[in-house]
Amino acid sequence: MQEESVQTAIAGQKLYISPTDLIYGQPEVPSSKYHTLRYLLASTLAAGESRIVFPAESDDSEALFRGCRALGSHLEWEDEQHRALRIIGVGRPQAKEAVTINVGNAGAVLRLLLGLGALLPEVTFTTDHPQSLGKRPNRELLEALKALGAQCSAASSEGYLPITIKGGKLHGGRIGISGARSSQYLSSLLYLAPLIGERVEIEVVDGLKSQPFVRTTLQVLQEAGIEIQHDEALLHYRIEAGQQYRAREYVIPGDYPSAAALLAACAVTNDPSSELSLSRLRPGDEIGEALLAALRAMDAALQVDGETVTIRGGRRLHGIELDGDQLIDCIPVLVALACFAEGKSIFYNIESLHYKESDRINDLCAELRRAGCAVLPQQDAIIVHGRPQGVEGGVLVDGHNDHRLLMALAVVALRSQRGLTLTGVEHIAKSYPHFFAELERLGVGVKKV
Structure with missing residues (x-):
């Protein structure tokens, strides 16, 4: 040996x-990958230049960077040590042609991008980890996106990758989402809802796992200028139309x-x-x-x-x-x-x-x-x-x-x-x-x- x-x-x-x-x-x-994910998505959805100090660097981060670029943002490191990242956001995801995003083995990146992908005409999510992320379910989130007007197809009834979403023309309304398996489904909808153009009301059913992650999402959205009304139990939400993400600087803990x-x-x-x-x-x-x-x-x-x-x-x-x-x-x-x-x-x-x-x-x-x-x-x-x-x-x-x-x-x-x-x-x-x-x-x- x-x-x-x-x-x-x-x-x-x-x-x-x-x-x-x-x-x-x-x-x-x-650095916290949870904060990096949420701050970078908020920066991508803001029109103008944002700055993130101490972003996480890992395979998950690389998947996130690929996803944000696919949504239309421009990312550039300020220094060779990768201590600060500049992001030119798009305000609203846009693409003229069909987009493919390889999300690696990053489950949280996938779930949050699934929601925002519904703003594009067509996007396909793939993975090079079919025995890991490829076997994680997304059915409940895809059903919620369909209720908002997107067309979704997946490799199985449980919503396994690859997943293709045809969106772009969404509508508001009242939808339900299960919180029994993952809080990431809810966070995905919370990022998407302000950009739909109509009021969205969300009811969480079957309880809500991992509530700290939802509170982190709500905190980041508030910092980014998004107002979300919700009850104390984090089960009922109302998101008004006409909101815009604000460009700003974030520091990752x-x-x-x-x-x-x-x-x-x-x-x-x-x-x-x-x-x-x-x-x-x-x-x-x-x-x-x-x-x-x-x-x-x-x-x-x-x-x-x-x-x-x-x-x-x-x-x-x-x-x-x-x-x-x-x-x-x-x-x-x-x-x-x-x-x-x-x-x-x-x-x-x-x-x-x-x-x-x-x-x-x-x-x-x-x-x-x-x-x-x-x-x-x-x-x-x-x-x-x-x-x-x-x-x-x-x-x-x-x-x-x-x-x-x-x-x-x-x-x-x-x-x-x-x-x-x-x-x-x-x-x-x-x-x-x-x-x-x-x-x-x-x-x-x-x-x-």
């Missing part, structure tokens, strides 16, 4: 993550789900000298506050000073019972951390994890059990029986084409006796391309195999 240091993960590569007691440093947290992986990696180490200090984490962020509360409940050693979060290792952790819907993208790494906490942990209200890049309940639990963890998957929950002494490891585990699973398995490797070898590591590029290189800089043994 030949091993060498890692800089970037490439297709077909395997990485060995060694057991590690001590990590230390001040890693740079990636750090990404809490990516930070969660780093925080968990430090919390799981045995050496009390382990310490990570993470900056650019915006206080008051709903997902961030839920994450920090969960770590405190597990008795992790946390300190928050403005936008900086510091965590130390070497603490005895305790199991928790957590409603995971408020921080759904953080759940895989929290489950990994709970594998080494005393007692039982229960992560519930997480059924939507079945419909992500992988089945983040069954696939995650299968790989954790392979590594030696005691986890039980359920339809809407994961039950963990902690093993503070660590696990055996020494096996090959599969990331299932999913960046969140790769981060969780890397956390487990740190407390395994013989480390873990990860496959499919190139998929980390979806949100955090330099994650493994960052772990190596912090003191973790990461080797190409």
Whole structure:
């Protein structure tokens, strides 16, 4: 077996993550992809020049850039370090000919672009990840777009890619949208509705998952000059016609789900000298506050000073019972951390994890059990029986084409006796391309195999 240091993960590569007691440093947290997506779409829909500082860079970002250009905007980096992006918006998406957009493996990018694509005469959405994004459903959103006057066709009755939409001449009215599987359907309609030209009223049925993402959408739309009336439960909306997006400058905060992986990696180490200090984490962020509360409940050693979060290792952790819907993208790494906490942990209200890049309940639990963890998957929950002494490891585990699973398995490797070898590591590029290189800089043994 030949091993060498890692800089970037490439297709077909395997990485060995060694057991590690001590990590230390001040890693740079990636920018929030959720804010980047929403601010960039708002900038694309504004007539004039906008500016985004610290946009996220990842495979998802590249898919987003392709989509915004296809809608008619012009994007240009200000500097070689890609710290700021200038966007010349179009006001209203437009194209004279049929458009094709490859959305890669970016589910949120796809869903939000599906709505805006209905303003074009014809657009087809494709993916080069047929076994991942190609199997994620979009039926409810396509039905809502049909109710607004668009013609939609998909590869299956569940709305799988490829999807073709023929729109351009939409009308307002009252529509319903399910919030049971994804909040992204609703966010897509909220971006589209102000540009239709008639009042739109939206009723959410079957409950609403991942409400923090909807509140982020509403906040960004308000900053962009769009007024949306809604009830406190986020189930009823009214969007008046005649509104316009405003061009402006936006600053992207750090990404809490990516930070969660780093925080968990430090919390799981045995050496009390382990310490990570993470900056650019915006206080008051709903997902961030839920994450920090969960770590405190597990008795992790946390300190928050403005936008900086510091965590130390070497603490005895305790199991928790957590409603995971408020921080759904953080759940895989929290489950990994709970594998080494005393007692039982229960992560519930997480059924939507079945419909992500992988089945983040069954696939995650299968790989954790392979590594030696005691986890039980359920339809809407994961039950963990902690093993503070660590696990055996020494096996090959599969990331299932999913960046969140790769981060969780890397956390487990740190407390395994013989480390873990990860496959499919190139998929980390979806949100955090330099994650493994960052772990190596912090003191973790990461080797190409």
